Amino acid sequence: MIYFFFILIYVPLTYQVNVLYKSNQNSVKVDVYCYLTKSCQEVCPLHLPQNRRLSVNNHNNEVMAVNGLYRPRSALARAFYEKQLNDRQLEEFDQTEWYRIDTSRISEELQKKFVQLHCDEETKEFLSSSIDKSSWVWTQIWYLLAKAVLKHFWSITDINGWLGRGSMFVLSEAQARRLLGAAGTQLGGGALVDLGAGDGEVSRRFAHLFSAKFATEISSTMRKALSGKGYTLLDAEEWWRGEFSCVCALNVLDRCARPRLMLRRARAALPPHGRLLLALVLPYKPYVEVTPDHKPLERLPIQGTTFEEQVTSFVSFMREMGFELAAWSRAPYLCEGDFVQAYYWLDDSVYVFTPIQEAT
Numbered sequence: 001m002i003y004f005f006f007i008l009i010y011v012p013l014t015y016q017v018n019v020l021y022k023s024n025q026n027s028v029k030v031d032v033y034c035y036l037t038k039s040c041q042e043v044c045p046l047h048l049p050q051n052r053r054l055s056v057n058n059h060n061n062e063v064m065a066v067n068g069l070y071r072p073r074s075a076l077a078r079a080f081y082e083k084q085l086n087d088r089q090l091e092e093f094d095q096t097e098w099y100r101i102d103t104s105r106i107s108e109e110l111q112k113k114f115v116q117l118h119c120d121e122e123t124k125e126f127l128s129s130s131i132d133k134s135s136w137v138w139t140q141i142w143y144l145l146a147k148a149v150l151k152h153f154w155s156i157t158d159i160n161g162w163l164g165r166g167s168m169f170v171l172s173e174a175q176a177r178r179l180l181g182a183a184g185t186q187l188g189g190g191a192l193v194d195l196g197a198g199d200g201e202v203s204r205r206f207a208h209l210f211s212a213k214f215a216t217e218i219s220s221t222m223r224k225a226l227s228g229k230g231y232t233l234l235d236a237e238e239w240w241r242g243e244f245s246c247v248c249a250l251n252v253l254d255r256c257a258r259p260r261l262m263l264r265r266a267r268a269a270l271p272p273h274g275r276l277l278l279a280l281v282l283p284y285k286p287y288v289e290v291t292p293d294h295k296p297l298e299r300l301p302i303q304g305t306t307f308e309e310q311v312t313s314f315v316s317f318m319r320e321m322g323f324e325l326a327a328w329s330r331a332p333y334l335c336e337g338d339f340v341q342a343y344y345w346l347d348d349s350v351y352v353f354t355p356i357q358e359a360t
Helices: 002-025 075-092 095-099 108-113 121-134 137-150 156-163 173-182 220-228 259-269 307-320
Strands: 031-034 039-042 191-194 212-215 246-250 275-281 323-336 343-355
Touching: 095 323, 108 307, 108 323, 121 173, 121 323, 121 343, 173 275, 173 323, 173 343, 246 259, 275 323, 307 323, 307 343
Parallel strands: 191 212, 191 246, 246 275
Antiparallel strands: 031 039, 275 343, 323 343
């Protein structure tokens, strides 16, 4: 009986880890799923340690050496070994790079409205928690097995919601206070609505700065998580008929089929003193889970190759949509890790916009 249980657990686990391991070796990029963006994102090679990556040789039984050390033979052992190397690289990474921009590539107006953030204590707590969770071997095994079975019936969003995994981080409370404060936002009253809120972990950190918090989400498992965290759920198509002091669109604009429609609705839901808190991963690579070809029905006209050039292009587009930039910054879009490494990140541009008042 014990032997049967061992086979039941070890064989599919080894297969899953082997697939994961090989996929990471055969490409300089890996796919990281985010329940909030509802897509697989390609992580820039800069974000992954490359100089210590293990080489794979599936055609012989040689014991291969890396940096003078012997590489473990089994897929599971190799996965653990490489994770140690990857996590060591994360420890050595200069986290100030997450928040840095090249001011020579942006206009003087954008320079004045830029808010410099840094890796504060709440951000470090999230990273520390992610590191701890990635080392929970049996929990990670459970995630692998559950995903292998449930992916045939549920979306990845629903699976993550059910498992309670894949939490994300954009802004700490202190960072949100600073960014919103720089935009002249009145805190302590009004209502906040988080669009495509996932499990609410991202906006939870600062939603209490407003008197009431609302959310939209189409995933049933995520909706349950939101209800448990005190969010009032609104219909994903009708939410904009209310009025909100702050509309949060955190990394959903490039994941919805009609981003222009979402912005028009946000504009309609904001009073003159309202604020749109928006985060967008750059470079801009839209991916829509619900469309057959995973392409948006409306594509944002973002141009440029560098982070700063795309920021400039996006801000110009937002003005055409009726929004004036009040403050902006750069921050990492953090995600809890797995067997490969402790956490992942994408480059996020974060903005606070005010609605442009029509001339009377």
